[in-house]
Amino acid sequence: MRDDPTLADATMQRDLGDGLTLRWSTAADTEAIAALLGSVHRTNADEPPNLTIGARTRMLMHGDWPTMGPGDFAVVQATAQAGQPLVACACLWHHTWEYAGIPLGVGRPEYVATDAAFRRKGLVRAIFAALHARSAAEGQTIQAITGIYSFYRQFGYEYALDLDGLRGVYLVQIPPGPVDASEPFGLRAATVKDIRALMALHAQRRADALLWSVHTAEEWRFTIVELAEMGTIEKVGMLQMIVDGAGAVVGYIHVAKRRWDAHLSVFECEVTPGTNWKAVALPLLRALAIYGQTVPNMEGDEPINRIDFRLGQAHPLYDVLGPTLAPYHEPAYAWYIRVADPLGFLRRIAPVLERRLAASAMVGFTGTLKLDWYRGGVQFTFAAGKLSGVEPWQPPLYGEEANAGCPILVFTQLLCGYRTLAELCAAFPDVWAQDEARLLLGILFPRQASYIID
Structure with a gap:
């Protein structure tokens, strides 16, 4: 491309x-x-x-x-x-x-x-x-x-990252709070003084994520200050800090500022290391239920009846809530990803591929891997575990020299950790690999979750 x-x-x-x-x-x-x-x-x-x-x-x-x-x-x-x-x-x-x-x-x-x-x-x-x-x-x-079904494939895009996925909690299922005592946790609006804490909380998933979205201090400030000054119709969401009874910050949420139906959306939710998710969960639900009553419905007057946590396919809060408190579920959609220069991208991430190889059963591997993309291909050359070459490769007129095959757009799913090689082989007849190539590709491109804030 x-x-x-x-x-x-x-x-x-x-x-x-x-x-x-x-x-x-x-x-x-x-x-x-x-x-x-x-x-x-x-x-x-x-x-x-x-x-x-x-x-x-x-x-x-x-x-x-x-x-x-x-x-x-x-x-x-x-x-x-x-x-x-x-x-x-x-x-x-x-x-x-x-x-x-x-x-x-x-x-x-x-x-x-x-x-x-x-x-x-x-x-x-x-x-x-x-x-x-x-x-x-x-x-x-x-x-x-993020776009409509199938359309953007014609421009070189492929579904390759999870997008959204939610668990919904109906307000009628939220247990009442303490009658004669204050809640142990509550919410307050974020201020610019919280930016350092917000960035640290957001970064907690960074080490485990393959792809991770970077947000600068200025972007956090803009969300807190500039968006807060705009009219209701322009607002998307707001940042709120989760605080304990003494007012100390133990986490944050990014929650919607308006609704289009009876549901309140929560886009992010993180707590500090050492904070018990189970202890936070019910007070958080009750605080959100109260907050949700104040959020305008842009499409009518239907009152809020559900809180939707749009936190991806998996999240600690989902584990704590379980199917009893959060019975409603929607599977993730997907981001379209376009890699215009796959060879350049592979060279860029060479240190990552070398680290994966060094931590595997193929540590110190020397040899080549030829991957047929069917409209061109790539040859990986390794020397003592180092990726010494990522070069374009064309299959010969006669003979079968490729070690593996995968259409280039489908390869984007492997590259982004969205699907394993075994899953792609099961789904697509034109994805295949010989034994050593299967092992190598599985090591170089494992399935791994990403954390991209839309």
């Missing part, structure tokens, strides 16, 4: 034919982008414009959003029409993740929209070419998107 670097320039204007021009946005496009997104992101054509996404657009384009600026929307403009409206758009957020401790720049496409009258003209494909080019120009190693 090669990206066209000319598309990354802020002054780029590309004629798409039929009076349509692809370009990058400026602050002057804010209301036009908000109008387009508000019109497209509706349940049906009879609904009024989506005011929430319009408000979010103004936030993103204001100039102080931590992960993007007013020039990060790629837009298509109908220059031949009256008023020259914008008819398609998507933006690029700029993140930093880590792969087993190695920092990676990540480009995240978001807020994708095309006016209904201009669909099936390849406009989103043209926009994504621009997003990918800018992401590459900024040295971002991968792109990631």
Whole structure:
């Protein structure tokens, strides 16, 4: 997958034919982008414009959003029409993740929209070419998107990381608190003085996560200060500290500031080392039930009846709550991941692969591993346990020289620890490996959970 670097320039204007021009946005496009997104992101054509996404657009384009600026929307403009409206758009957020401790720049496409009258003209494909080019120009190693079923595979993406997954607690199942005593734990709003504690709490999963999302002190500050000053319709969530009876911080939650149904969402929940999850769980549920009564329902007047913990596939709180307190369950969806330069990515993570090999039964391995991607391939060369080469490889016209085979997009699942080689072999007839290659690939690319905050 090669990206066209000319598309990354802020002054780029590309004629798409039929009076349509692809370009990058400026602050002057804010209301036009908000109008387009508000019109497209509706349940049906009879609904009024989506005011929430319009408000979010103004936030993103204001100039102080931590992960993007007013020039990060790629837009298509109908220059031949009256008023020259914008008819398609998507933006690029700029993140930093880590792969087993190695920092990676990540480009995240978001807020994708095309006016209904201009669909099936390849406009989103043209926009994504621009997003990918800018992401590459900024040295971002991968792109990631949360999106609709199957659609983004056509642009080189593959489902490769868990997204969400939840356990739900119905309010009627929460036991009442102490009658003649105060709760041992409660909640208070986070302040900028809590940033150091928040960063330490968030980092607790870092060592166990394959991919982990980095959040700077400025991003924490922005969430606490800037978002708190915005109107209700613009707010996504807020940070609250879990405190004991003496007011000492023992954890934090990231909880929704509005609802669209009868459910209150909790996006993050961590406690300090040595804090008993079981002791915290019930007071936390009762505090959230009280807080949930104050959260506005943007879609009607239905009162809250459930707390949804969107904490991934597994979490200590799930274990403590169990199926009795948290009977409602939704399995995880998935992040789409795009690795435009898989050879470059493999070279970047070579230290990780060497560490895995050194801790395995194949320690000190010397030899090669040829993996057929069916449109090219890769040859790994090891010398005394060190990865001395990651080079492109093509199968010969005759003979079977590959040690293993896996389509390149499916390989993304292996690379991201999303599935094991055995699971992929069972699911895909074109994933296979000879005995030594099977052992090596299992060592180099084990299944491992990631922790990415959406």
